[in-house]
Amino acid sequence: MAGLLALLGILNDPGGSGRLLVVALCDAALALVTLLVPWERLHPHSPAVAGLGAFAVLGLSTWSFGGVATGTGPFLVLLYAWSALHFPRWILGAYALPATVAYLVPLIITDQPPIILGSAFILLPAALAVAFLIEAQARHLRDDRLRLARIEQWRTAMINTLAHDVRAPLSTVRVVLEELRETATGQSARMLDAGLRQTARIARLADGLLDVHRIDSSGELKLDRAHHPAHALVEDALSYVRDDVDVRADVGEDITLYVDKQRFEQILLNLITNALRYGKAPVIVSVVRDGAFDRLEVRDHGPGIPETLRPRLFSQFAAEGAQGVGLGLWIVRQFAAAHGGQASAEARDPGVAMVVTFPVADPIPPAGT
Structure with a gap:
């Protein structure tokens, strides 16, 4: 996004087209590298390294425009927000030094007045605070997702256990009832018939439990x-x-x-x-x-x-x-x-x-x- 905005900025500032093109190329190169790196094979926190390159491009952008940091602040906050969604707090804290360098050094090199330099003491702590808030919420959501995943695993295991394990004792009960029914008469026969109907229903309910699981997991149900x-x-x-x-x-x-x-x-x-x-x-x-x-x-x-x-x-x-x-x-x-x-x-x-x-x-x- 930063690279595209730099290209669009050429239309607004033709005189700075060379600098904007350099910034756009750097952004494009950084994006290409991050897309090609097989992050899934590396440590889960390894993508945080890409943030260091982003800070470097932000600093280059500020310096190339003679210390104008208009576009640096929003992207600094955006970079912190991205980091907060994916990384723990210690990485956000570790970003404080490269973020400060990326923001202040170009301003110092271009001899900006103290009032401009002082903006760092407002922007950087605010960006870090926003990152901490986002990280806390993202952490809670991840914990909830893991908890729900554990509950789902337990529920699936319970349904399968109930549906399968109920059949063995139910078959024994049914055989006993059928044996008794062969010699029963009158009220006893009617009671045994009712018992056989209910055992058949329980067997179907066990199948229904499996149906519930299949519906929940695949959304499909085979009908006869x-x-x-x-x-x-x-x-x-x-x-x-x-x-x-x-x-x-x-x-x-x-x-x-x-x-x-x-x-x-x-x-x-x-x-x-x-x-x-x-x-x-x-x-x-x-x-x-x-x-x-x-x-x-x-x-x-x-x-x-x-x-x-x-x-x-x-x-x-x-x-x-x-x-x-x-x-x-x-x-x-x-x-x-x-x-x-x-x-x-x-x-x-x-x-x-x-x-x-x-x-x-x-x-x-x-x-x-």
Whole structure:
């Protein structure tokens, strides 16, 4: 930037074109050297050496213009700001001597009056103070980034551990329940059936944890979509809901959804859980066709969504607290987007309706075609 400004300065001061050209060439040479040096192979603080060359060019510029330091001060501060973003405080302190030499020596050589020399006692400490402030903030940001990176590593390891390690004991539980179910009758059989459904759901939730990790890291999710009767999909999902909660389905027999069955089930159960946790019964589940989209709607009759929460409702950890960690609606939004639809919240009186749309697929081809 300094070299380009020197070239532009020729238009304003044709008489000093020779000096401006020399300064521009020096700036260009310094920039070229810094671009060609393989800094990544050297010590992390080695680029600070380039600052010494920059100070030398600043001094040359001041001297070549007969002690006029109009352009030296801003670039001195800019150089300090760059250094503060990348280097520790001791390097900023070490820069004090070359910065002073680069600013004062050209002024002394060109016999500038004391009042001009005295400007160094204002500019240089101010530039150093600004650098210290920037360095402190940059250091805090780097520390926060490292802390977040460690948290992310721990979270990833935890998700993978939970998702994988839960499968072995769950398989044992499932085998035991299946063995007992073969000879059970009456109420015992119904209880064992419920237990088998829940173990199957836990296995799918473990897969869902891995999906969360994959969505977070790559933004992609592989779906296994097929045509499913909407009524059967909803009824299957509601079989995992406790009998003592008021959840009602209003789904026609003639609607067919083109969805990933497992992901649809996770979407619906997350929305029902959210409605029961934060809303009020009854919870009404409906599926209707609206043009090019099928709309899954889960409505509660509670107090609605607080205005402060609405902008971040479908974000991660939006409503974390004693009742949950705030991932349910975020997962719903990600699964909806993977299907080519979207998730939204619509106000009702009373309550709120969570709506997820799915694109309508081509009709199921007739058999034998």
